[in-house]
Amino acid sequence: MRRISITVAVISLLSLVACGVGTTGLSPESSRRPKGNPSALVFVTEYGDFQCPACKTSHELITKSIFQKYSDTIRFEFKQFPLTTIHEYSLEAAEASECAADQGKFWEFVDLAYAQQEQLSSTALRDWAKVLGLDVSLFDRCIRSDIKKNTIMADEAEGEKLGVDSTPTYFVNGQRITDLTLQTVSDAIDQALASAMKVPL
Secondary structure, eight states: OHHHHHHHHHHHHHHHHHHTOOOTTOOSSOOOOOEEOTTOSEEEEEEEOTTOHHHHHHIIIIIHHHHHHHTTTEEEEEEEOOOTTTOTTHHHHHHHHHHHHHTTOHHHHHHHHHHTGGGOSHHHHHHHHHHTTOOHHHHHHHHHHTTTHHHHHHHHHHHHHTTOOSSSEEEETTEEOSSOSHHHHHHHHHHHHHHHHHSOO
16 A cells, blocks of 8 residues: 555655656645644544535534634534536645645635635635735645645545545534434534533543
8 A cells, every 4th residue: 555655655756756746845744734623532524625615614503613613622624526527726725725734824725715615726725825815835835846736636536435425514523424414413413521520531
């Protein structure tokens, strides 16, 4: 498995050189970090697409609310699941978020991308980098290199194995939330927290 990953990375880097996009200072790995308590026993995972209107709504009504309520007791992770067949900029936006993560601004990018989703375009992504105070040249080169594409596709493949076929999709401790509302997610978190409290340390 390790050998295959190294081979893929080498092929990707050679392709980038052939395309004339320098990769100095860039990494194919994700710098994305979970939000909340990294050692929490309850973890919430969202598979999302930055161009998905339902994801924008859930980000405002569900994600922000549960994080405000449970920030010290859960670990929240975002996984990339761009719906490229229906959303023109979803892959580029996913790559942009990973490039922002390399500069320590993943979650700031997420908030901004959903807040200004209607303006999403290649140009807007570069404008958002300026708003976030990123090194725009490095950010732009990171996107154009497609160096983050493999890590995004890995998220997507992982999601597909779990049955993800639409966005947003949430899991609480590995259990999919089928009826997606703030109440159902909160109930699932409460149940997971209660179960965690019963487990002897």
